Amino acid sequence: MAELLTGAQMRAIERAAIASGSVTGLDLMERAGAAVVEAIFEEWPDLASGDHTASILCGPGNNGGDGFVIARHLHDRGWTVTAHLYGKAEKLPTDARSNHDLWVAQGPCVPLTDRSAGSVKNMPDLVVDAIFGTGLTRPVEGDAEFVLGNLETVRTDFGVRCVSVDVPSGICSDSGKWLGCCPRVDLTVSFHSEKLAHRLEDADTHSDKVVVKDIGLPHAEQSDERAGYVWMVEPPAARALAKPTQGQKYSQGHALILSGGPGRTGAARLTARGALRVGAGLVTLGVPSKAQAEVASHITAIMQVPIANAEALTELLWDTRLNALCLGPGLGIGDQARGLVEAALPLYRATVLDADALSMFHKAPADLFELCHDRTVLTPHGGEFARLFPDLAAKLAAEPTEGPAYSKVDATRTAAQRAGCTVLFKGAATVMASADGRCSVHSAQYERAAPWLATAGSGDVLAGVITGLLARDMGPMQACEIATWLHTECALAFGPALVAEDIPEQMPDVFRALGV
Ligand SMILES: NC(=O)C1=CN([C@@H]2O[C@H](COP(=O)(O)OP(=O)(O)OC[C@H]3O[C@@H](n4cnc5c(N)ncnc54)[C@H](O)[C@@H]3O)[C@@H](O)[C@H]2O)[C@@H](O)CC1
Numbered sequence: 001m002a003e004l005l006t007g008a009q010m011r012a013i014e015r016a017a018i019a020s021g022s023v024t025g026l027d028l029m030e031r032a033g034a035a036v037v038e039a040i041f042e043e044w045p046d047l048a049s050g051d052h053t054a055s056i057l058c059g060p061g062n063n064g065g066d067g068f069v070i071a072r073h074l075h076d077r078g079w080t081v082t083a084h085l086y087g088k089a090e091k092l093p094t095d096a097r098s099n100h101d102l103w104v105a106q107g108p109c110v111p112l113t114d115r116s117a118g119s120v121k122n123m124p125d126l127v128v129d130a131i132f133g134t135g136l137t138r139p140v141e142g143d144a145e146f147v148l149g150n151l152e153t154v155r156t157d158f159g160v161r162c163v164s165v166d167v168p169s170g171i172c173s174d175s176g177k178w179l180g181c182c183p184r185v186d187l188t189v190s191f192h193s194e195k196l197a198h199r200l201e202d203a204d205t206h207s208d209k210v211v212v213k214d215i216g217l218p219h220a221e222q223s224d225e226r227a228g229y230v231w232m233v234e235p236p237a238a239r240a241l242a243k244p245t246q247g248q249k250y251s252q253g254h255a256l257i258l259s260g261g262p263g264r265t266g267a268a269r270l271t272a273r274g275a276l277r278v279g280a281g282l283v284t285l286g287v288p289s290k291a292q293a294e295v296a297s298h299i300t301a302i303m304q305v306p307i308a309n310a311e312a313l314t315e316l317l318w319d320t321r322l323n324a325l326c327l328g329p330g331l332g333i334g335d336q337a338r339g340l341v342e343a344a345l346p347l348y349r350a351t352v353l354d355a356d357a358l359s360m361f362h363k364a365p366a367d368l369f370e371l372c373h374d375r376t377v378l379t380p381h382g383g384e385f386a387r388l389f390p391d392l393a394a395k396l397a398a399e400p401t402e403g404p405a406y407s408k409v410d411a412t413r414t415a416a417q418r419a420g421c422t423v424l425f426k427g428a429a430t431v432m433a434s435a436d437g438r439c440s441v442h443s444a445q446y447e448r449a450a451p452w453l454a455t456a457g458s459g460d461v462l463a464g465v466i467t468g469l470l471a472r473d474m475g476p477m478q479a480c481e482i483a484t485w486l487h488t489e490c491a492l493a494f495g496p497a498l499v500a501e502d503i504p505e506q507m508p509d510v511f512r513a514l515g516v
């Protein structure tokens with residue numbers, strides 16, 4: 001999996017490479033600037049020939065330094081380029097200053113003002129935002145804020161192409177939160193690896209596209225170097241999902257999904273369908289007696305057993321072939337439902353808790369955390385997360401006053417440590433973390449945006465897909481990673497007008513496309 005870095009991690013990689021003597025900071029800046037120009041021409045081949053005009057907005061740090069390199073390279077291609085400096089040249093860091101000096105020997109550098117991107121009469125073909133990158137430490141103000149806030153108008157009303165260097169300026173590289181302003185550009189060109197900002201929060205509303213360019217830095221291979229990295233969820237390998245040719249149904253596990261009472265069984269049935277389609281050998285619904293007729297009229301391959309109360313569940317779970325459980329979808333939040341959760345967790349099965357099984361603990365989340373273990377997975381959406389972790393949710397919702405700001409990754413990691421289990425915090429960027437610090441992000445953004453997934457029952461299916469993979473003996477983090485990817489992929493394969501029932505039914509096509 002590819003890593004999603006923080007600004008500090010990126011700086012550490014750069015420092016280590018410079019300290020090894022293999023490269024200088026100036027080399028890296030030159031490669032970064034050249035890589036942005038390359039990406040611009042790849043994105044817009046019509047700009048690769050002919051004479052064009054550009055405004056390069058350069059900030060007070062090394063992001064600005066990249067901007068001066070870009071100015072020089074475009075000028076060398078025959079472009080008419082003006083650099084606009086936010087800050088004072090004499091205060092630029094050494095490498096950025098060198099590139100500033102090289103540029104002013106070739107072309108104009110004027111102070112950045114509220115008119116910097118161009119005037120109505122004199123709009124450039126391209127604006128490059130090199131004001132702030134990973135070094136943004138406080139909200140953007142003044143002329144920079146004005147110019148960045150106007151990029152959207154410059155793009156949409158005047159057709160100017162806008163490119164951000166590394167991160168759209170004003171966006172905190174570690175959290176994706178906006179600090180003072182909210183630019184919108186066509187393209188962001190980042191270096192070496194994506195930064196967390198390219199995936200967290202509403203990243204794809206700030207930049208239509210993100211391209212990562214190699215600048216010759218090594219990717220960490222040792223586990224101590226990679227400790228603390230966040231990983232981006234990628235398509236699963238076919239072999240992770242294939243069934244053994246000699247296998248029988250019990251070799252693929254038996255998932256037990258607990259259902260609510262009459263009139264509330266639909267959610268658990270969706271969950272069960274997700275578990276069955278992802279390949280659990282057997283799936284059984286545990287159903288209160290009064291709801292059995294209702295459930296029976298809706299299921300075929302899925303089985304049901306009566307579960308009247310917590311004692312009945314404990315007794316049923318003497319059967320160790322029932323190796324993965326899911327409680328929550330449609331379960332209810334009363335004492336009876338809580339008794340089921342309290343009976344299930346001490347039996348140390350792989351257990352997914354979703355929906356009602358999370359909300360029922362909102363008055364005393366610590367009671368839940370005491371029962372959770374390393375085979376438990378909590379799958380909250382934003383509201384459920386706030387019920388279980390109100391302090392973390394408040395910190396996450398607070399408007400940041402400095403960078404790096406508190407992120408969804410920070411919140412999910414702390415939640416997992418506190419609960420002592422795996423936490424999957426849903427959203428367009430779903431963040432999952434285990435208590436031992438492993439963390440990954442699944443991104444349903446940019447070309448994988450799946451807005452139709454925001455539909456009733458979609459989360460119930462996700463809980464079922466995770467449960468099914470747990471039944472198939474995957475560890476909690478792997479099950480969460482693969483389930484989120486499959487869930488989004490099914491939605492994309494189905495297309496618009498998706499409803500929750502369609503998600504499991506799309507699984508065969510998705511599996512086939514993966515080569516399973
Ligand atoms: N780390 C690396 O490996 C590389 C970094 N490069 C570039 O360098 C960038 C990072 O450079 P820096 O660390 O100098 O950081 P930035 O260029 O993002 O900016 C830091 C400067 O801005 C000031 N600043 C922060 N917030 C401000 C605000 N709201 N208003 C006014 N001033 C503010 C800081 O005091 C500091 O002077 C990267 O994003 C990338 O573009 C590239 O040159 C290539 C390699």
Ligand SMILES: [K+]
Binds near residue numbers: 165167
């Ligand atoms: K930038």
